[in-house]
Amino acid sequence: MAPTPHSPGAGERRAGHLVIIGGNEDRDNDKRVLRRFVELTDRPDPKIVVLCAAAASGGPAWKVYDQAFADLGVQQRMALEMASREDANDPKAADRLLTADGIFIAGDDQKRLLAVIGGTLVHQALHKAFEQLGRCIAGTSAGAAALSQHMMHGGGAGVPAPGTAHSLAAGLGLLQRVVIDQHFSERQRLGRLLSVVAQNPTLIGVGIDEDTALVIERSGGGLEVVGDGAVTLIDGRQMSSNFLPGPEREALELVDVKLHLLPAGARYGSAAKAVPSALQDIVSILTSPGSPLS
Amino acid sequence: MAPTPHSPGAGERRAGHLVIIGGNEDRDNDKRVLRRFVELTDRPDPKIVVLCAAAASGGPAWKVYDQAFADLGVQQRMALEMASREDANDPKAADRLLTADGIFIAGDDQKRLLAVIGGTLVHQALHKAFEQLGRCIAGTSAGAAALSQHMMHGGGAGVPAPGTAHSLAAGLGLLQRVVIDQHFSERQRLGRLLSVVAQNPTLIGVGIDEDTALVIERSGGGLEVVGDGAVTLIDGRQMSSNFLPGPEREALELVDVKLHLLPAGARYGSAAKAVPSALQDIVSILTSPGSPLS
Numbered sequence: 001m002a003p004t005p006h007s008p009g010a011g012e013r014r015a016g017h018l019v020i021i022g023g024n025e026d027r028d029n030d031k032r033v034l035r036r037f038v039e040l041t042d043r044p045d046p047k048i049v050v051l052c053a054a055a056a057s058g059g060p061a062w063k064v065y066d067q068a069f070a071d072l073g074v075q076q077r078m079a080l081e082m083a084s085r086e087d088a089n090d091p092k093a094a095d096r097l098l099t100a101d102g103i104f105i106a107g108d109d110q111k112r113l114l115a116v117i118g119g120t121l122v123h124q125a126l127h128k129a130f131e132q133l134g135r136c137i138a139g140t141s142a143g144a145a146a147l148s149q150h151m152m153h154g155g156g157a158g159v160p161a162p163g164t165a166h167s168l169a170a171g172l173g174l175l176q177r178v179v180i181d182q183h184f185s186e187r188q189r190l191g192r193l194l195s196v197v198a199q200n201p202t203l204i205g206v207g208i209d210e211d212t213a214l215v216i217e218r219s220g221g222g223l224e225v226v227g228d229g230a231v232t233l234i235d236g237r238q239m240s241s242n243f244l245p246g247p248e249r250e251a252l253e254l255v256d257v258k259l260h261l262l263p264a265g266a267r268y269g270s271a272a273k274a275v276p277s278a279l280q281d282i283v284s285i286l287t288s289p290g291s292p293l294s
Numbered sequence: 295m296a297p298t299p300h301s302p303g304a305g306e307r308r309a310g311h312l313v314i315i316g317g318n319e320d321r322d323n324d325k326r327v328l329r330r331f332v333e334l335t336d337r338p339d340p341k342i343v344v345l346c347a348a349a350a351s352g353g354p355a356w357k358v359y360d361q362a363f364a365d366l367g368v369q370q371r372m373a374l375e376m377a378s379r380e381d382a383n384d385p386k387a388a389d390r391l392l393t394a395d396g397i398f399i400a401g402d403d404q405k406r407l408l409a410v411i412g413g414t415l416v417h418q419a420l421h422k423a424f425e426q427l428g429r430c431i432a433g434t435s436a437g438a439a440a441l442s443q444h445m446m447h448g449g450g451a452g453v454p455a456p457g458t459a460h461s462l463a464a465g466l467g468l469l470q471r472v473v474i475d476q477h478f479s480e481r482q483r484l485g486r487l488l489s490v491v492a493q494n495p496t497l498i499g500v501g502i503d504e505d506t507a508l509v510i511e512r513s514g515g516g517l518e519v520v521g522d523g524a525v526t527l528i529d530g531r532q533m534s535s536n537f538l539p540g541p542e543r544e545a546l547e548l549v550d551v552k553l554h555l556l557p558a559g560a561r562y563g564s565a566a567k568a569v570p571s572a573l574q575d576i577v578s579i580l581t582s583p584g585s586p587l588s
Contacts, residue, residue, distance in 0.1 A: 185482065185485060188479065188482045190484050191479060194553075194555055230545070230546075234553075240570055240572070251524070251557030251558055251559055251560075252524075252555065252557055253555065253556060253557050253560055254553070254554060254555040255554050255570045255572050255573055256552060256554065256570075256572035257552070257553040257554070257555070258550060258551070258552065258553070259488075259528075259548070259551040259552070259553045260548060260549050260550065260551070261488060261546065261547065261548040261551070262547060263545030263546055263547050264545055265545055266545075266547055276534055276549045276550075278534070278549050278550035279549055
């Protein structure tokens with residue numbers, strides 16, 4: 001069925017661009033990832049708000065990003081620091097978020113980020129800015145992990161011992177049906193991402209290297225990889241696995257997992273390049289807008 | 295076509311057991327990997343020969359394995375140290391190898407191992423012991439990497455920069471159509487194994503964790519994983535990739551790689567467990583005897 005003129009079609013994305021950064025992005029030299037984020041605001045003089053709620057003190061992160069965005073020529077820069085849920089339920093904070101052309105979610109601890117803003121006015125404003133106003137949202141490290149509905153938190157790097165499980169928590173929900181892991185190659189996180197996918201085979205595992213971003217584009221529903229490393233996608237939907245809950249769980253066996261390695265510079269689904277058939281399904285999952293919270 | 299009575303059938307393996315160890319196997323405590331190797335010699339009082347040719351000095355490795363095999367109750371233990379190709383072309387050394395029930399190839403540097411024994415009488419004796427006499431052969435670390443026809447040597451852990459390639463060298467050739475990498479999880483070697491498979495899509499990538507062995511069984515053509523970690527199989531035969539030789543090579547893109555994670559304790563193709571259909575092809579590749587050198 002052809003889309004009606006005013007509703008989004010299958011390949012069309014109403015929400016803004018999403019820039020999912022694997023942490024430790026360059027802030028001093030070429031700043032490729034941050035530069036792309038600023039470009040994607042699509043404004044000549046964009047206003048960037050840096051959301052500092054994942055760290056106990058937002059000051060140090062703000063100082064770094066204030067300087068980096070200034071170096072990139074951004075005139076309008078603002079920190080949104082919040083220490084408590086009261087701060088995150090302040091209508092002024094939510095309004096400030098809605099004035100941003102680009103929202104940058106700094107890292108540290110995704111559990112803290114969600115504990116402070118989950119379900120608050122600021123969380124609702126984030127959804128509105130992204131889904132209704134089409135603003136560009138970036139998250140780095142913990143801020144990247146938190147973007148999806150199901151969020152990794154804690155756990156070692158490897159495949160867990162039998163009888164244990166990596167647990168998932170409720171994330172910000174700007175993306176559905178994926179689970180995001182950051183510092184991916186640098187912290188040897190394939191094992192843990194595989195085990196999360198084994199336990200949650202409805203989710204696509206997205207592993208993002210440091211100084212690398214997966215960009216999910218607003219229009220045309222394309223993907224882009226920016227920066228220095230690669231994005232690893234783990235698709236376990238057709239795998240067979242011995243994972244079953246219960247105390248007598250065995251060591252994890254996975255057969256027939258699909259893995260895709262997308263390097264920086266790769267683009268799919270935009271005008272630049274056709275989507276390989278094996279990736280079409282995943283591109284369609286990633287570019288489906290999240291269900292609005294509010 | 296049905297196999298004739300005296301030729302090996304499709305699922306039957308004439309050669310001995312192969313115990314491919316990812317390095318750093320326990321030698322002090324439970325010694326699960328070494329114990330399984332001793333069991334697989336199928337002798338009540340086995341004679342174990344430790345081939346020390348991958349290190350400039352075989353003494354230290356021999357001391358460790360002499361003690362470990364003694365602890366496991368092995369009475370007949372012998373080192374085969376060799377410092378030069380002259381040593382490896384000594385008919386006495388080759389004869390000594392042929393008297394062993396189990397041959398253990400110690401690690402260090404697979405390039406040195408091949409430089410010393412490649413094409414020599416000792417190399418021929420290794421093939422004869424394995425393929426004609428059905429003796430059990432183990433290799434650890436460099437000794438594991440060297441077992442296959444195509445051998446990894448050197449290179450960093452990650453995906454190489456565009457324009458460079460991980461090179462392969464000629465290994466001992468006891469296994470065909472695979473490339474083996476060791477210390478796999480511990481040294482973050484997925485990236486390099488993926489890039490080797492991208493460049494050599496006819497080879498199945500076999501990544502073996504430390505204190506873990508992939509056992510390729512003599513009879514019945516089964517696989518077994520022993521020890522503490524897991525074996526990761528990378529099958530790129532159906533992938534699409536942008537890898538092409540040439541100076542203008544791009545960063546590596548891989549779409550539709552198959553990954554299998556086999557934990558310690560897993561057995562396939564023996565009486566214990568049926569082979570999952572997605573693994574049948576790989577089990578058949580791994581259990582096909584290598585082509586004899588001599």
